[in-house]
Amino acid sequence: MTSLADQLRLLLPPVSYDGSAPRLSAAIEAEANALTLSDAQAEATYSAIFADSGMGLTDWERVLALPDPCLVGVPQSVRQRVQAVVSKLQGRGGQSRGFFIALAKGLGYGITIDTFRPARAGIARAGDPINGGAWAFTWRVNAPAVTVSRAVAGITGAGDPLASWGNKSLECRLSQMKPAESILLFGYGDN
Template identity: 45%
Template sequence: MSYSAADFLAAFQRHLPTGPIWPREAGSTQAAALGCLMPTLERLAQRDANLLIDAFPATTVELLPEWQASLGLPDACAGTDPTIEQQRAQVVARLTDSGGASIDYFVTFAANLGYAITITEFAPARADFLCADEPVYDPFWAYMWRVNASAVTVEYFSADISFADEPLAEWGNAVLECEIQSRKPARTTVFFSYG
């Protein structure tokens, strides 16, 4: 529930001492003087109510720098000028990152960043392997895997999330590539396929 400046003025006046020098009428000088202070109380109450929304990393605005500082963000993976939504997604992805090397782990991590991906693994050719429809890979392919994503990820401006200085649309998968590269098992090589 949010309170208006008039609500705060009425509450304040109810707590004033009684007597002829403490008028409560709307047109009095005292009411006008107190009324000048009440918009500040209204603004502070609105900010207090917003604190619950702002404390959650997926919806934060004012506490975003604190979330980022606790996670060592922004870093090189964030790019040069990330939108507020990209910054939030990176915070959520880092907070929910439990670590791992499975396909499910990387798909879930990418989804938390805002990317829908699939992963392809490769296996080297074997003597009992029928290669009718499959390419024949040499033994080094056992350590290769591919991230498959849409051709270009587009993030559109959203009136209820974005800020006035953000672009109307932004294209690219640089954050995805950087985050996956930093988490891939050291013995493997990952490459990306778009489209």
């Protein structure tokens, strides 16, 4: 394959210009270098547009005010930071069960959600919980007792652990996104 400068020389009219002339050759080399640099910068910009690529991660975190205040000081791998950016971008509204399950899945957690309702005559059976008062506004997120986030080739940064445990990012994000009038509980393990 020929260099970009050689390709630019081929675009010159063959009779009018001598592509090997020193000054013209220097100008063509300078143009080729500028075009190569421009192409590399365009590639980097294109990659940074997509948050899940991991490119431009610090800029995404700055724009989205990450890490969340409840996660300041908690060490996170590059993969967890990318998941937090993607989760925050996708988590712009919604109050359905499916929305919160998808939000948790984006953070790397498989959850289920239980809701509670007050006992009502004609519906409740003997032995059912009564769940009066604030229980009508309470919901519980059920997650595995241990959630392991493993390193992934291509996303893991130098110095990141090969695996990390914990549910702090799940609790933080769902607590921020829950409806204001609701009470959110977390249950880990068998519920």
